[in-house]
Amino acid sequence: MNKQIVLRDLGLKDYKEVWDYQESLFKEILDIKIANRREEKEEVTPNYFLFVEHPHVYTLGKSGDFANLLLNEKQLADKGASYYKINRGGDITYHGPGQVVGYPILDLENFFTDIHKYLRFLEEAIIRTLAEYGLQCERSEGETGVWLGVGTPFARKICAMGVRASRWVTMHGFALNVNSDLGYFDNIIPCGIKDKAVTSLHVELGVAKVDEEEVKAKIKKHFAALFEAEIKD
Secondary structure: OOOEEEEEEEEEOOHHHHHHHHHHHHHHHHHHHHHHHHHOOOOOOOOEEEEEEOOOEEEEOOOOOHHHEOOOHHHHHHOOOEEEEOOOOOOEEEEOOOEEEEEEEOEHHHOOOOHHHHHHHHHHHHHHHHHOOOOOOEEEOOEEEEEEOOOOOOOEEEEEEEEEEEOOEEEEEEEEEOOOOHHHHHHEOHHHOOOOEEOOHHHHHOOOOOOHHHHHHHHHHHHHHHHOOEEEO
16 A cells, blocks of 8 residues: 655646546556556556646536536637536536645555545545634535535535545545635536535635635645645655
8 A cells, every 4th residue: 555645736727738638647557557456566656646726617527517607618619718518526616826726646455445435535635734724624415525504594615626536546636715716706607506606715714815825734734634645845
């Protein structure tokens, strides 16, 4: 079992470019696992964690409803946004500047073979991170992600999640709104949920800007603790 995770911070990158890069890392791990089983080898599989920030983009999960995108092609272009139908779970979401996006590409057989536990650990890493900013965040039953005000008329989502897994190898991940322009969420029904709002860390703290590098450092710390992993830059 390899509990080392290689961290790569990609900065601001086009969504499709990073999706292709994820797919290449995902395939690298799968190919090793398949070869190990076919040839009775025991080559260690790597694990990766990508941090990235995307230009404005809307992505729709494989089971999502296109009707939850409220813009046509021209309106997307006018807003400088792109759109992709992708191979993760979940419905529609938005990525853009000011958002901390994390893509763990892990062989879960190095950690545990439980997708439900994996999703709960992703949520917990964000919950613990936001607790350091004095925010009491939690899960909303039946709705993956991290929320504030659950069970109240003011319920609002601060972190969306959607993953893909095959042979216990993961890709895609989470999108935490840190300094996001929330106006872009008005162009979709986020995650297909009509009656709840979206928020961002800088809005909740009432500040103009939150240090995104500090947020990433906290996520890295809590992720490593939960997965009992060593994360290497």
